[in-house]
Amino acid sequence: MRRIIFLALLLLAACATPQQACINRATKDIRAMDKLIAKTEGNISRGYGLRAETYFINERQICGRADDKKVYCNVPVAYSRDVPVAIDLNAEKAKLASLVAARKQLVNRGAAIIAECKLMHPTA
Secondary structure (H helix, E strand, O other), rough: OOHHHHHHHHHHHHHHOOOHHHHEEEEEEEHHHHHHHHHHHHHHHOOOOOEEEEEEEEEEEEEEEEOOOOOOOEEEEEEEEEEEEOOOOOHHHHHHHHHHHHHHHHHHHHHHHHHHHHHHOOOO
């Protein structure tokens, strides 16, 4: 299933115009910064952080056949859940301010690159 989704996304990416591809590359860091800002804002509003914890559950699956009978075995399957963790709210607020300032710099730099992308790859 993941391969199908990956191939579909790859095909969609191939459909992007050179200008769109250039702009996507220029704004990649801004999108990453937006995710970090959203996560930090969520931590501050909740008052605690979230950490992904992986755990395994054995699931019974068909492993093969022997004498025309199904053979079952236990297969560990990984799951994850978010676990609350304590955070320093003052440090999170300082981190948020730093992220917002860094984002402004990225936007300024990205605007110049986007303008360059539009010049290099005009749309028809």
